[in-house]
Amino acid sequence: MRLPLHLRLNSRLASPKSFFLIPAAARPPPKFRHAFTRTMSSSTTAPTPNGTAAKKPANAKKEIKILMLHGFTQSGNLFRFKTRALEKLMAKSLAPFSILPVLTYPTGPNRLSPRDVPGYEQENAEADDSAELDAWSWWRKDDPTGSYRHLDLGVRAAAAAIREAxxxxxxxxxxxxxxxxxxxxxxxxxxxxxxVPEDFRPWVEELREANGGKPFRFAVVYSGFPATPEELKWAYEPKIRTPSLHMIGSLDTVVEESRSQGLAERFEDPMVVVHPGGHYVPIAKQWAMPLIGFIKKAADQKAEESAAEEKAPENKV
Known part of the structure; x- marks a missing residue:
């Protein structure tokens, strides 16, 4: 058997609110797969002679934790491999600001079979469909009904990765x-x-508990699309207020421009960047810098909030 080129990657957006537009001429285990890749640069603080932890220096790096979610038929390890250059550029660009990105790459819990992989070809046409591929998803779409099967497993896998982080x-x-x-x-x-609808409540609560009841400070979406099942409309009504960055390829033929625009429109005040490529995460510097600036803004806001809390100990119970 041989696999296709992984998700042939090649769409343009008239965004609800564009950040900027660049002209095209510019250059596991079974059931739950909780295993994931986590990357970071870190330093430890040596204990003081009396055994207590030393106070962090004023220039100590500020961690910013990011959950990295792969696409359909990928895995956490494969997604990290494809975005490794972006990860390095992020770390290098944020280091002068004492910001340390900590990236977690979980793998979706739903293993895919050969017939699920677009473009998969079998060398032996009579071979069965039992081959185990390193291809995973966060849910499986049920074609007759349009519902997302095993979405609960995907959310629980994300919750497990957040806890591990x-x-x-x-x-x-x-x-x-x-x-x-x-x-x-x-x-x-x-x-x-x-x-949240009652059927969704147990695993949504599990996700919220995993992150300590805290929301994400930001969301970054590459070639995304809105969920279509009626039972998930509550996720977009009212619109999502969390700051969001949407990166969309002007030549994407896998997720059409209108679908990616549709997801951006589910957010309040989305930031949209269109790159002259297809269905992939662009890693060239000119396309990475909007992402890096977006993350820096979130990290600065986090640092300001932390500083304000430290200056107001009387507000703590």
Missing amino acids: GGDVDGVLGFSQGGAFAALLTAMLELPHRE
Whole structure:
């Protein structure tokens, strides 16, 4: 058997509110797969002679935790491989501001079979469909009904990854199905909490508890699309207020421009960037800088809030 090129990647957006537009001429285990890749640069604080932890220096790096969600047929490890250059550029660009990105790459819990993978070809036409591929999803769409099967498993896998990361995750970045999933998770965590249908409540509560009841500070979506099932309309009504950045390829033929625009319109005041590429996460510097600036803004806001809390100890119980 041989796999296709992984998600052939090649759409343009008339955005609800464009950040800027660049001309095109510019250059697991079974059931639950909780395993994930977590990357960060870190330093430890040596204890003082009396055994207490030393106070962090004023220039200590400020962590910003980001949940990285892969696309349909990918895995956490594969998504990290594809975005490794972006990860390095992020770390390098944010280091002068003493910001340390901590990236967590979970893998979706739903293993896909060969017939689920677009473009998959079998060398032996009579071979069965039992081959195990390293191809995963956050949910499976039921074609007759349009519902998302096993979405609960996807949310619980995300909750497990957040717990493994120590909770208090600051933001989420997702690609394609992972981008659609990122928007749903953002809506589920947003404060004040939305009313959730009873059937969804147990696993939405699990997600909220995993992040300590805190919302994401930001959401980044590459080639995303809105969830279509009627039972998920509550996630977009009212609109999601969390700051969002939407990156869309002007040549994307996998997720049409109108679908990505539709997701951006589910957010209040979305920031939209159109790049002259297809269905992939652009890693060139000119396309990474809007992302880096967006993350820096969130990190600065977090630092300001932390400083304000430290200056007002009387407000703490």
